[in-house]
Amino acid sequence: LAQRYRNELLHEEQSLLNTYARQQIAFRAGKGSRLWDSSGNEYIDMVAGIAVNSLGYAHPRLVAAICNQASSLIHCSNLYEIENQKELARRLSALAGGHYSLFFSNSGAEANEAALKFAVRCTGRNRIVAAHNSFHGRTAATLSVTGQQKYWKGFEPLLNGGVAFADFGNIDSFREKLDSSVAAVIIEPIQGEGGIVLPPEGFLSELSKAVHSNGSLLIVDEVQTGTGRTGRFFAYQWERCTPDIISTAKGLAGGVPIGATLVRNELSSCIKPGDHGSTFGGNPLSTAAALAVLDVVGNNAFLKQVAEKGAHLLSGLNELFSDVPQVSRVTGRGLMVGIHATPPFASAFRDFAFSRGFIVNVVHENTVRLVPPLIISEEELHAFLLMARAFARERGHGR
Numbered sequence: 001l002a003q004r005y006r007n008e009l010l011h012e013e014q015s016l017l018n019t020y021a022r023q024q025i026a027f028r029a030g031k032g033s034r035l036w037d038s039s040g041n042e043y044i045d046m047v048a049g050i051a052v053n054s055l056g057y058a059h060p061r062l063v064a065a066i067c068n069q070a071s072s073l074i075h076c077s078n079l080y081e082i083e084n085q086k087e088l089a090r091r092l093s094a095l096a097g098g099h100y101s102l103f104f105s106n107s108g109a110e111a112n113e114a115a116l117k118f119a120v121r122c123t124g125r126n127r128i129v130a131a132h133n134s135f136h137g138r139t140a141a142t143l144s145v146t147g148q149q150k151y152w153k154g155f156e157p158l159l160n161g162g163v164a165f166a167d168f169g170n171i172d173s174f175r176e177k178l179d180s181s182v183a184a185v186i187i188e189p190i191q192g193e194g195g196i197v198l199p200p201e202g203f204l205s206e207l208s209k210a211v212h213s214n215g216s217l218l219i220v221d222e223v224q225t226g227t228g229r230t231g232r233f234f235a236y237q238w239e240r241c242t243p244d245i246i247s248t249a250k251g252l253a254g255g256v257p258i259g260a261t262l263v264r265n266e267l268s269s270c271i272k273p274g275d276h277g278s279t280f281g282g283n284p285l286s287t288a289a290a291l292a293v294l295d296v297v298g299n300n301a302f303l304k305q306v307a308e309k310g311a312h313l314l315s316g317l318n319e320l321f322s323d324v325p326q327v328s329r330v331t332g333r334g335l336m337v338g339i340h341a342t343p344p345f346a347s348a349f350r351d352f353a354f355s356r357g358f359i360v361n362v363v364h365e366n367t368v369r370l371v372p373p374l375i376i377s378e379e380e381l382h383a384f385l386l387m388a389r390a391f392a393r394e395r396g397h398g399r
């Protein structure tokens with residue numbers, strides 16, 4: 001029996017390519033911000049599928065939208081008109097302040113691929129400037145503009161010949177890289193995979209000005225920060241910043257794969273049929289799901305409470321960890337928060353949280369990333385802070 005079990009395990013291990021360092025846990029169901037594993041243990045989820053499950057689990061509005069759409073039409077080729085897609089484009093453009101035309105795909109990397117292609121096509125230039133420590137996806141082009149060597153080492157040459165990297169948050173460093181060959185600068189308003197790194201206030205608006213006076217385009221990567229994550233629908237909206245192209249994905253359809261690339265109307269005439277495309281992108285099902293998410297998230301009252309809950313979480317954590325020497329700082333905006341500490345603090349915190357029924361994520365070994373469902377309650381966040389206090393106390397810190 002033991003041998004058979006070992007063989008089965010071996011078979012199971014070999015059936016999947018080893019691309020993820022997975023935790024040994026399988027979730028079977030969820031409701032609101034709660035998850036249950038296969039043994040029936042309950043958790044409060046502070047990860048939300050990495051900023052994807054914006055409405056948490058089994059949200060009645062999202063479930064109804066998906067079921068209704070699935071019962072009539074799941075897929076329809078982009079060779080034909082798709083009403084949901086047009087409606088979603090109108091609403092996303094309005095949420096970005098109007099004046100954008102949209103292209104739909106299925107993921108963040110695809111949304112960025114489209115953004116990069118459109119920028120090159122619209123400017124007739126071919127170089128891109130990106131930030132060190134950025135993350136824009138795992139396809140060849142998006143890896144090329146990802147400023148973290150660990151993701152692309154061993155896969156070169158990508159398209160790096162045409163990419164220059166500048167220091168995130170340092171406007172002079174970006175200005176130095178701008179010349180007449182630069183089609184676009186691609187930037188995250190807050191670096192997510194880089195470890196919840198916020199630029200200094202005013203950086204995005206300065207960057208927007210510098211890029212435009214160079215005749216280049218500004219691509220804002222809102223894949224992780226979009227759909228209300230930071231308390232504005234898009235995170236760039238915290239500043240005076242006018243992106244030419246916006247990419248977004250993750251939370252947009254609450255867990256159904258979708259990507260969207262918004263292109264300023266003045267630029268849209270340079271994109272012609274055949275320039276880009278996607279079989280699945282913007283299909284009736286994913287766009288129905290996204291419309292349901294926007295019904296909930298796309299209004300000021302909802303966004304305001306995301307900002308408020310995030311502010312409580314941030315100040316609560318700052319207070320808790322202010323006298324913990326391993327913690328250098330707690331950063332974030334809205335429900336996108338990072339606890340920065342010397343290793344092994346983050347992994348010890350993750351394991352402690354898990355043992356107390358909370359799911360958190362660790363980035364770069366030194367940051368605890370918190371990106372819970374946007375519908376998480378104040379009570380659940382309070383319970384999380386109590387757990388964090390118990391962790392600090394167990395180590396002899398905190399009151």
Ligand SMILES: Cc1ncc(COP(=O)(O)O)c(C=O)c1O
Pocket residue numbers: 107108109110112135136137138188192193221222223224225249250
């Ligand atoms: C800012 C940013 N851009 C792009 C991506 C890639 O998105 P996807 O994994 O959906 O391709 C991610 C994913 O983490 C991201 O955080």
